[in-house]
Amino acid sequence: MSRVPTGGGAPTGTDFLALTIDQIGTPYVWGGDRPGGFDCSGLVKWATEKLGINFPRTSEEQWAAVQRIRADQLQPGDLIFMNFPGEAAPGHVVIYAGNDQIIQAPSTGQLVQRDSFTAGTAQQWGATIVGYGRIPGLNYSGEPVTTNLGKGGTTAGGAGSGGQATGSILSNIWDALSLGPGFTGGPSPSDIANSILSVAAPLVKVAEALDWFFHPDHWIRLFAGLAGGILVFSGIWQMSHAGEGGG
Amino acid sequence: MVPRPAALPLGILMVGVGGILLFVAFHNLPPEVKTFSDFLGHMAVQFQQSGAK
Numbered sequence A: 001m002s003r004v005p006t007g008g009g010a011p012t013g014t015d016f017l018a019l020t021i022d023q024i025g026t027p028y029v030w031g032g033d034r035p036g037g038f039d040c041s042g043l044v045k046w047a048t049e050k051l052g053i054n055f056p057r058t059s060e061e062q063w064a065a066v067q068r069i070r071a072d073q074l075q076p077g078d079l080i081f082m083n084f085p086g087e088a089a090p091g092h093v094v095i096y097a098g099n100d101q102i103i104q105a106p107s108t109g110q111l112v113q114r115d116s117f118t119a120g121t122a123q124q125w126g127a128t129i130v131g132y133g134r135i136p137g138l139n140y141s142g143e144p145v146t147t148n149l150g151k152g153g154t155t156a157g158g159a160g161s162g163g164q165a166t167g168s169i170l171s172n173i174w175d176a177l178s179l180g181p182g183f184t185g186g187p188s189p190s191d192i193a194n195s196i197l198s199v200a201a202p203l204v205k206v207a208e209a210l211d212w213f214f215h216p217d218h219w220i221r222l223f224a225g226l227a228g229g230i231l232v233f234s235g236i237w238q239m240s241h242a243g244e245g246g247g
Numbered sequence B: 001m002v003p004r005p006a007a008l009p010l011g012i013l014m015v016g017v018g019g020i021l022l023f024v025a026f027h028n029l030p031p032e033v034k035t036f037s038d039f040l041g042h043m044a045v046q047f048q049q050s051g052a053k
Helices: A013-022 A040-050 A059-065 A161-177 A189-214 A218-240 B007-026 B036-052
Strands: A067-069 A079-083 A092-098 A101-104 A113-116 A128-134
Touching: A013 A040, A013 A092, A013 A101, A040 A059, A040 A092, A040 A101, A059 A079, A059 A092, A059 A128, A128 A189, A218 B007, A218 B036
Parallel strands: none
Antiparallel strands: A067 A128, A079 A092, A079 A128, A092 A101, A101 A113
């Protein structure tokens, strides 16, 4: 069944959602991004590709590319990103289908499926919600969606992207700061903390590498001592015989 | 005599890499380790502790 819009104008979030619904029953295949098998982000990638939208492949890249929205702004076709323990970046992405339901390619051995999804569902799965995102280039409620934070993408509707993107940045900052009494929308403190952690993850890797270097395990010391001694001895020998012939 | 033009830079490279590895092996040791025999004793204790885990 073809759901690709044939008329003018940008494809909608509903078009995108319909494409993913068509794939319900397709087996989960890690790395899959074709109708024979999908992983979570592969399903999103394939459906956006079918709609003529250039969208990244992995959930981490997709999280970087979407326009960030709040939970109360979710519309059918939006994306929900989550982390499972041990993941530095969003390791799972699902498609919001409206009415507290999602479409997802869960994991190996399962099929692309529709699941109910409420506020506590991620915790029940042992996951943490990283955030919510809207795919740039899809049309929601008649308004083209701007790209996320000036990452160089385009708007589906064309003009006015600079002002809209700036407005979006200010809106996100305002949303993050608006956590006073009576405030019900916007990201929770844990959402903000997770966002900061996802940004800091590469720095943590560098810190771990430095820690490894400056506080080596005794096995590493043993290997480094032996290998270093052999290398230095061999290097000195090489240099002292540099002018001699090999034959 | 066959010339060996690569021997000198290769030797410098090996000494450089070896120096880094020796740094990894011998830096940041506990302050009580002052001699090579102290170092061997320290390593022996470490291996015994890891074997006992």
